[in-house]
Amino acid sequence: MEPFKIHILGCGSALPTLRHNPSAQVVEIREKQFLVDCGEGTQLQMRRSKIGFNRLCAVFISHIHGDHCFGLIGMLSSFGLLGRTMPLAIYAPKELKPVLDMLLETFCNDFDYEIQFHAVDTKKRAVIYEDRSLTVESIPLKHREPCAGFLFREKPTLPHIRRDMIDFYHIPVSQINNIKNGASWTDEDGNVIPSNRLTRPADPPRSYAYCSDTCYLPELHKQLEGTTCIYHETTYATEDAEKATKYCHSTAAQAAQVARDAHAGRLLLGHYSSKYDNEQVLLEEARAVFPASELTREGMVVELK
Template sequence: MEPFKIHILGCGSALPTLRHNPSAQVVELRGKQFMIDCGEGTQTQMRRSRIGFNKVVAIFISHIHGDHCFGLIGMLSSFGLLGRTMPLAIYAPKEFKPVLDMMLKTFCYDFDYEIQFHAVDTTKQQVIYEDRSLTVESIPLKHRLPTCGFLFREKPTLPHIRRDMIDFYHIPVSQINNIKNGASWTDEEGREIPNSRLTTPADPARSYAYCSDTCYLPSLHERVAGVSCLYHESTYITADIDRAELYYHSTAAQAAQVARDANVGRLLLGHYSSKYDDEQQLLKEAQEVFPESQLTAEGMTIDLK
């Protein structure tokens, strides 16, 4: 099974603290890296986590609050200083385009690589990126300005070849791809060997949903139903639900409700308010609703199986 990893680079909210950096993650799948949000200090966190810069093929920005994008222009500049030539795709709400253009014109006007901007319609759930390994969908969210999450879906793989059966029936190597694609085999005596005897089932396709800043959405579980892993912002505890509602954020318990109703594999909590010295109270509230909840922390790597 190919690695499908989520690297946590920042899980704090708007005000950086000595414990947490602002939002940033890297999703790694089959040799490619995809950055989600890029808060201040993301480059340093990448180096601490020993994540190389050269394999980042796309950056996804959920919305244009500073704690989700202040680190981007520095990241783009470093790509240029490191001699990048491969194009870089940036997916973000259309409102980000003039901001990005201004920063590029001011600070980064002599790159040797192309930046390809893709405006995301934050009101629709649709595929915005696709390659041979995965698709990425936008997830409409509700915050104080246009915001979306991102859903990474691994594409199904082919069944595994049973090498012992290939050897037993003396099947030529040239036929292996046909068998992976469902073909049976006829031996020298004319007997048909069914495909099910020559293969074992493919690994289940994995998925990861990143739900950035949002108020609680009772129907959100329908958009992320059954994902292997869900990240959902959990800025506040229930005692501070009035602040959550005021600033269009969610509590840990509300994040857990989404995870429970969506029947996800596990829930990652993050975007903690700087007012809490101990996030264990967030975890306790979430686990009372959805036991498979866990706190994120800088430097953590989640490996999806």
């Protein structure tokens, strides 16, 4: 099975603390790396996690609150200083573009790589990125600024070849792809061996949903049905539900409701308010609703299977 990992670089909220960095993650799928949000200090966190700058092929920014994008211009500058030549795609709400253009013109106007900006419509679900192995969809969220989540989804793969059967029937290597695509094989005695005897079922496609800052959305689970793993902001505990409503955030219990109703495989908690010296209260609250809940922490690597 090919790697599908989430590197947690920051899981705090707006006010930086000595315990947590602002929001940032790297999603690694089949040797491709995608940065999701870029709070202050993200490039330092990438170095600590030994994530190579040159392997990053796209950046996804959920919204333009500073704890989700203050680290972007510094990272782009470092890419230029390191001699990057490969284009970098940035997917973000359209409101970021004039700010980014001004910063690039001021600080990053002589670099050798192209920045390709793609405006994300935060009001509709759409495929915004696609390659041979995966798609990334935007997920409408509700916050104080236009905001979108992102759903990374593997494309189905072909069945696995059974090497013992290939050797037994002396099937040439040139026919392996045909067999994976459903072709049968006729042996020298005229016996037809169907493809399903020569292969094992393909690995089920995995998926990861990043739900950034948002108030609780009772219908959100419908867009995340069956997701392998969901990251959902859990800024507050239920005792601070009024604050969550006021600032368009979610409680840990509400995040767990989304994961439970979506029949997700697991839930990652993050975007903790700085008021909590210990996030255990958030974990306990979430697990009471959805047992497969986990706290994120800086340096954590989550592997999807």
